[in-house]
Amino acid sequence: MSEILDLSHISLKDRPLIVCDVDDVVLQFFAPFEHYLKKDGLELLPRSFRLTGNIVTVGTDVAVEDMAVKQLIGSFFEQQEEWQTPFDLALDTLNALGADADVMFLTAMPPRYSEPRRRLLDRLGFDFPLVATEEPKGPVMRRIHGERALPSVFIDDMAHNLHSVRDHVDNCLVLHMMPDSPLHLLAPKPDDGITRALDWAQAGDLIRAHIGR
Structure with a gap:
């Protein structure tokens, strides 16, 4: 029997939402x-x-x-x-965006490992809410964002997660970020129309253009 996903700790303000993956987006995996x-x-x-x-x-x-x-x-x-360390500018970029938008992490991992992940993120200064789940990310983000008429952004390194959110959340900036590793060069490519960011500096610019802040 699958665990019931607890989103009770997620409380959104009346402003844009940025949902970000963790492994190989914020923390190196x-x-x-x-x-x-x-x-x-x-x-x-x-x-x-x-x-x-x-x-x-x-x-x-x-x-x-x-x-x-x-x-x-x-x-x-x-x-x-x-073992895990953050990518350059990830913290500075998300902190700056957090002044104008709600930022949260949606990480694809069994929830039983969420406590060490929470401790690590907190120690590094990433004090944004965290949801750990193995459920498809599109329906989860739709539950979080709901029918709000506010801009939203989703950042991930995996094509299937990007496609899932695109298919479930309207008018969302779906942003592809991944490290330049030999293994990632073999990864399935996202569909045309999904935006690629090469680093966190570029991601910050793309996100601000989308949320209008």
Whole structure:
């Protein structure tokens, strides 16, 4: 039975809404995850945009079994406070935008890992509300934003999340951000019409143009 998504801590003001992914948008994931694997004699090979089948034992190219991959990801999320660091200008940009808009994080992870994520974000200064869920992001953002006639923005690195929000939230600026990593070069590309931001400086400009602030 799936957990009921708790949004009771989300309280919006009468102003635009910015919903932002966390992994590989605000906090680095793939680079520190690669370092995390090396301590156990493993490496991540950029053969396709997936972790399962591409985590191998160093020197053998023997892929780690699917269940072990899930355990590695879970263990990394439990220890994320020791490994993950923010991208340049992410904090400054979101803090500046937060003067004129509600900012919140929507992270695709099991809710049981949300507490260490909350602690890490707080320690780094990202004191915006956090929702951790494995549900599709479009319906979740629609629940949060509702039918408000106010500008909204969604930022993510994954094409399926961008498409989900585009299909569920009208007149939303759907912004694609991802690191320039060998693995991300293999990621599915978002549809035409979805805006790409190369860094947080450009993202800030695009968001301000959309929300009119």
